[in-house]
Amino acid sequence: PKILSEVRSFLDLAGYYRRFVKGFSIIASLLTKLLKKEVKFTWDDESQENFETLKSLLTQAPILTLPIEGK
Structure with a gap:
């Protein structure tokens, strides 16, 4: 991602699967x-x-x- 809206879109998509990824919130916290x-x-x-x-x-x-x- 190069711009804020791309980061937001990625996190929205990734957030859908957050319960299947161990440590998701820790890894995604910086983003x-x-x-x-x-x-x-x-x-x-x-x-x-x-x-x-x-x-x-x-x-x-x-x-x-x-x-x-x-x-």
């Missing part, structure tokens, strides 16, 4: 702070690292399936 009005939007290395970590966890999350009776 969430960028959304505050009183904070100047600055995309630095730490922001990029948190973004990449969260993106990776979302794509490698456990696969959920319905239970099969008898197994």
